[in-house]
Amino acid sequence: MKTSIKKIRPYIILLTTAFWLYNCKDSGSKVEADPGTQQESQKEVLLIGTFHYNNPGADVAKTKSFDILNDDSQQELDDIAHRISEFNPTKVFVEWEHDEQMQLDSLRKRYADNTYFTDDSLSDFYRKNEIFQLAFRAAKLGEIEEVIGFDYKTEFPFDSLMVVLEKHEQVDIQSRIGKMVEVFTSDFDEKIENGESLLDLTYYLNTEKFRAMSNRFHIEIPLLVGPKDNFIGPYLTSEWYRRNLYMWSLVQKSATDDDRRIMILAGASHAAMFKDFIDDNTVWSVVELKAVMEDN
Numbered sequence: 274m275k276t277s278i279k280k281i282r283p284y285i286i287l288l289t290t291a292f293w294l295y296n297c298k299d300s301g302s303k304v305e306a307d308p309g310t311q312q313e314s315q316k317e318v319l320l321i322g323t324f325h326y327n328n329p330g331a332d333v334a335k336t337k338s339f340d341i342l343n344d345d346s347q348q349e350l351d352d353i354a355h356r357i358s359e360f361n362p363t364k365v366f367v368e369w370e371h372d373e374q375m376q377l378d379s380l381r382k383r384y385a386d387n388t389y390f391t392d393d394s395l396s397d398f399y400r401k402n403e404i405f406q407l408a409f410r411a412a413k414l415g416e417i418e419e420v421i422g423f424d425y426k427t428e429f430p431f432d433s434l435m436v437v438l439e440k441h442e443q444v445d446i447q448s449r450i451g452k453m454v455e456v457f458t459s460d461f462d463e464k465i466e467n468g469e470s471l472l473d474l475t476y477y478l479n480t481e482k483f484r485a486m487s488n489r490f491h492i493e494i495p496l497l498v499g500p501k502d503n504f505i506g507p508y509l510t511s512e513w514y515r516r517n518l519y520m521w522s523l524v525q526k527s528a529t530d531d532d533r534r535i536m537i538l539a540g541a542s543h544a545a546m547f548k549d550f551i552d553d554n555t556v557w558s559v560v561e562l563k564a565v566m567e568d569n
Contacts, residue, residue: 317557318558319362319535319562319565320551321537321544322475322479322484323403323538323539323540324540324541326406327397327398327402339474342400349470351410352566354414356568359568360534360560361415362534363532364418364419364420364527364532365417365535365537366523366524366527366535366537367403367408368540370425370426371523377404377421377422384405425516427513427515427516427519428508429512429516435447437505437506438499441499441503446494446498449494450494456486457483457486461474478541479544484544484545488545488546491510492510517546518550520539
């Protein structure tokens, strides 16, 4: 004899409500794992948000190039890689397409064999990008076996969003977007012009202030674009959110029980979202690069 959905729905609702009431201290509190279990299973993510060393100009904010190949930058990279190796992550995750892992493994092997940079035909991306300059360097120094690509591309219809803004004359929102882009680019360019180090630039991109600004730009502002029946803004936000959520999912699925410490190296705006995901996760916690660099 079949039981109808209508008949069992009240019991499902009752059980669900009871579950949440049991797990919450009060109606406004966050659900928490058992303290003993949480402490026992806690894992650490060295989260490094970065600018793209090769500066391809693909981001909304266009900044000046930084000379990653000069002697000072190379020494800094050695120092950072050394500190990362002392942190002892067992896996390194980089902004590389997740379904092109074989190619990444091939490049990593050449790097390990000291034949990577001997190739004079390497483009700027393969010579300068942070994957090859920092992630590979840290992995080799720390004898980390896996450098894993965890990028997942989705749509990001920013140009279409700007067309809708123009069409509907949403001047205030246009101005707000322009101002945020201008503030970031001018601040970052000024730091480069003033000769700030690679480490200081990286610290800046991992501040609470920058991460909050980045998340507002990607998640809050687009929702106001267009009339009520136009959803280009929420679509852009949902695609950006989806990309980062998929990336974080790939990290969790790739980490085993033995991976107590891992490292994530990605664009700073990605890291800004990962920080929120990790803060809301009962198993993982964030370790900042600055703490690793200053740890004696």
